Amino acid sequence: MNARILPYVLILPVTLFLCVFFLYPFVLVAKQAFSTGACFTMENFREVTTYWKFPISMRNTLLLAAAVVPIQLALSLLMATMVTRMQKGRDLVLYIWTIPLGISDLAAGLIWLAIFEQSGFLNTMMNGLGVVDKPVNFLSYQHPGVVFLAIALAEIWRATAIMLVILVAGIGLIPKEYYEAAEVFGASPWKRFLRITLPMLRPSLQTALVLRVILAFEIFAVVAALGGTLFPVLMGETYAYQFDLLNSGAAAAMALIILAISIGFTLIILRVLRVPKGASI
Amino acid sequence: MTLFHKIAGAASGIAITCAGVAAQADILFWSTQANPVEESQAMREQVLAGFDDAVDYQSNEVGAWLTRFNAELQANSGSIGLLGALHGNFSAMNPDDLVDVGDLGMMSASGTFNDLAKIGTDQMQYMPWMQASYIMAANKDALQYLPEGADIDALSYDELIAWAANAHEAAGEPKFGFPAGPKGLKHRFFQGYLYPSYTNGVVRTFASDEAVTAWEKFRELWEHTNPGSTNFSFMQEQLLSGDAWIVFDHTSRLAQAFNERPDDFVAFPAPAGPAGRGFMPVLAGIAIPRTTPDMEASKALVEYMLKPETQIATLRATNFFPVVDVELPGDLPPSVQAAGAAVAKISGSADANPGLLPAGLGEKGGDFNRVFVDAFERIILARQDIRTVLDDQKTTLIEIMNETGAPCWAPDAPSEGACPVE
Numbered sequence: 261m262n263a264r265i266l267p268y269v270l271i272l273p274v275t276l277f278l279c280v281f282f283l284y285p286f287v288l289v290a291k292q293a294f295s296t297g298a299c300f301t302m303e304n305f306r307e308v309t310t311y312w313k314f315p316i317s318m319r320n321t322l323l324l325a326a327a328v329v330p331i332q333l334a335l336s337l338l339m340a341t342m343v344t345r346m347q348k349g350r351d352l353v354l355y356i357w358t359i360p361l362g363i364s365d366l367a368a369g370l371i372w373l374a375i376f377e378q379s380g381f382l383n384t385m386m387n388g389l390g391v392v393d394k395p396v397n398f399l400s401y402q403h404p405g406v407v408f409l410a411i412a413l414a415e416i417w418r419a420t421a422i423m424l425v426i427l428v429a430g431i432g433l434i435p436k437e438y439y440e441a442a443e444v445f446g447a448s449p450w451k452r453f454l455r456i457t458l459p460m461l462r463p464s465l466q467t468a469l470v471l472r473v474i475l476a477f478e479i480f481a482v483v484a485a486l487g488g489t490l491f492p493v494l495m496g497e498t499y500a501y502q503f504d505l506l507n508s509g510a511a512a513a514m515a516l517i518i519l520a521i522s523i524g525f526t527l528i529i530l531r532v533l534r535v536p537k538g539a540s541i
Numbered sequence: 542m543t544l545f546h547k548i549a550g551a552a553s554g555i556a557i558t559c560a561g562v563a564a565q566a567d568i569l570f571w572s573t574q575a576n577p578v579e580e581s582q583a584m585r586e587q588v589l590a591g592f593d594d595a596v597d598y599q600s601n602e603v604g605a606w607l608t609r610f611n612a613e614l615q616a617n618s619g620s621i622g623l624l625g626a627l628h629g630n631f632s633a634m635n636p637d638d639l640v641d642v643g644d645l646g647m648m649s650a651s652g653t654f655n656d657l658a659k660i661g662t663d664q665m666q667y668m669p670w671m672q673a674s675y676i677m678a679a680n681k682d683a684l685q686y687l688p689e690g691a692d693i694d695a696l697s698y699d700e701l702i703a704w705a706a707n708a709h710e711a712a713g714e715p716k717f718g719f720p721a722g723p724k725g726l727k728h729r730f731f732q733g734y735l736y737p738s739y740t741n742g743v744v745r746t747f748a749s750d751e752a753v754t755a756w757e758k759f760r761e762l763w764e765h766t767n768p769g770s771t772n773f774s775f776m777q778e779q780l781l782s783g784d785a786w787i788v789f790d791h792t793s794r795l796a797q798a799f800n801e802r803p804d805d806f807v808a809f810p811a812p813a814g815p816a817g818r819g820f821m822p823v824l825a826g827i828a829i830p831r832t833t834p835d836m837e838a839s840k841a842l843v844e845y846m847l848k849p850e851t852q853i854a855t856l857r858a859t860n861f862f863p864v865v866d867v868e869l870p871g872d873l874p875p876s877v878q879a880a881g882a883a884v885a886k887i888s889g890s891a892d893a894n895p896g897l898l899p900a901g902l903g904e905k906g907g908d909f910n911r912v913f914v915d916a917f918e919r920i921i922l923a924r925q926d927i928r929t930v931l932d933d934q935k936t937t938l939i940e941i942m943n944e945t946g947a948p949c950w951a952p953d954a955p956s957e958g959a960c961p962v963e
Contacts (some may be wrong), residue, residue: 314917378769397767401771488771489723489918503606504907505907505908506907
């Protein structure tokens, strides 16, 4: 086949797939969000943004992302550097660390629910150690901080691995010569990490952060399992509009708002971590 | 023709035949009721097995249930033969999508139910199928903490609060249980019990001074309510585990407790307030979608479901009571006996103040419920000022009533046009 058209032929299936299963539904959703009945309107957006829970769920979603993503970034960088330095058992450790990746987010939420519940592992342990006389209900409206902490912990446990995998691959691509040269000039390990690993990892960091931040704005099942309605987030409200209130227009509007936030943050990350023109590994 | 072609031809022939047979055989009964696996199984084995044709009973969450139904409507071709759901689910539908079932020659024994089933049109949109209500239940161990002179079958809200306070003190932790979880039916407590009992209304009196009193009382009760209640949705679980001693819930969401340990629990009527003993029914119905693959079979199944024997089998399977006149047999499960007696005591009490299900709200039923759930979350959980919250939520309620034009329903006084919020 002609080498000029071969690439296009190869990406054709994916393009078609995206058009049919992403672009087309997206157009439908956008149409739904901007209309009630037949005419164009912003009514759906007005409805969802003036609802008293909207600022709360927006704040909760952003707070959660702000708390979880930096910790995950630090953790995954640390873990990735450790893994690449390992001589033996590297694959085994990597497999174990990525196990949470294979668990659905609802299942992850349930696992942490089993820990934090009134009759859960944490209470049993604390009771056994004599720290508390009777089980404490951590996940109640009286302890919003604990609910937040439990959700953040579950998210960190569940989704750090996806960043780890991307960063491990990225670190593997950095040529050894840079490190050897740095060592010759007497750079400390910390300095090598700061001056070589981090800058060279930029493209991977970009990908990892974009993926992770988008997923953080879509958080739903973990919150539903651990917080129920105590911790409203944007995605949970979207679900409520669609399935409790049967208001597809408002749900579509919420979905578009989440999309807008995701696009906004993606652009910021791309801009901040951009790789200068001409520079490459 | 090669051997391969022969085999392929035969295989596809068999496949087509099988598909044809499968499409022909079962009537799909697509329902939101009897959701727990045991109940679905009981529906299949004890209720529907007696029907002439094979019935495929499938129960689902409302979201998934509605999504499939809507998809079939949009495709103009369906496999659902019969829909089973609550009154509120049907009232949110477009009347044209459901077949008139008023000409089948039978109806429920209750004129109110038959009227509700018309959903504001002049046709029966669905057939009343089964009914339930809400009751209170308590662990027998908690009876010793009843305030002096209180009659458990004629409690007032003040006595209930005092009782919950006594139990709280005795146990060292709050023991009243309230289904305030995500799937809990808390809004029905406010709409059908608290508001009618204190304000003799739901919509008109939403932000009245009496409503403020009602919420103050509920706040008092909440002091003695297990804070885990925001995760409770089926109070039978907390009754059985001992996390709650005194609870309010839907009869079928308490059934398991009575069936597993009938001697440990009592069922009793909901409490009364200054405006009487408010209570509200739950009504489930069956409807035929306009896309049914076999209209005759669907209609026959509706008729079958309303037969007295079927209604009693349904009662055993789901803990929902018959809507037709039947003689109840003596060997019913403990849950049915306990719930039946408690409901009879409520409706038979001197100060009974029966309410109706919200009607005429169409697809705004969910928004209507949310007004009450939001009021609860703000007043009770976030401890905001009652007056401020009610005045704020009132604007949403007015919007809903004006948009739908729904007239008042009992216990609110009748209205001309949309029910006003006073």
